[in-house]
Amino acid sequence: MAEIGFIGLGNMGLPMAANLVKAGHVVTGFDTVAAALEKARAAGIAIAGTAAGAAADRDIVVTMLPNGDIVRSVFAEIVPAARPGSVIVDSSTIDVASARIVHAMATEAGLLCLDAPVSGGVGGAEAGTLTFMAGGSQAALDRARPALEVMGGRIVHCGDGGAGQAAKICNNMLLGISMIGTCEAFALAGKLGLSQQALFDVISTSSGQCWSVNTYCPVPGVGPKSPADNDYQPGFAAALMLKDLGLAQQAAEASGAATPMGRHATAIYEAFVKAGNGGTDFSGIIRFLDQVRDR
16 A cells, blocks of 8 residues: 555545545645644544655655645645655646646656546545546556545546646536536526426436536436535535636636637626625526626
8 A cells, every 4th residue: 555645635635535544545644724634633644744744755645735826835845855756646726837837846856747636526525436637647647546546436647747737627617618508598497487397307318418407407406416405505616616717718818719608607607706605506606697697
């Protein structure tokens, strides 16, 4: 079993690290939040006093952090402390440029590196069924695989450094767009007097079917259980969707890609979050549509 450092023990990182412990790996963690460290201890995770301490002399180091600035800062601490030949796996969702910068930092120090953001949310982290979108060398992926296979149900090698982040932001841009479209369809059905269940039965088996309908329907009591059945408690918070849409727009501007629907979805989620809904599940946008009708 591997010696693993885990930095970032929040809503996603803690259950991911806990699953590594359950699988028999020796995990040493670090977080700046005291409450997170208490929960980590209870899950059998040893606690280091610093990020560098969590990374020192480990086979694999995993980071799960809020943004690119923090990832770059943490890499500046852990890269000098890491064992030569070990692999650092950044599972944060960050901008592609930052991912490429930390890849270069690790490579120059004789380390392997993967950017491996995830899809599946807190539920997937708890169940160990996340999808990892990995960017980096085959050697880095092979070295990290024993940990990734515990935490995820699927690993997709997307290409070289930064490709995992590119895949994540493209996926989540589409998700944000499709959830708004799904909510508009169900809202229109309600105005037309059509049963929400009837619309679900049609869309889920017809050309309009998508994950936002079939798996994560934003209408309470329709389809599989989703945050809509729990007063839109996340799930995947709207503030995080807005972050990912912003990253997609940043990448689109830098690359010259045309993403008018992505830009429009970003504006709608920005209004939703500014109205105090950042902690609401992103599917809760269905309750906000009347307020953004003219956007």
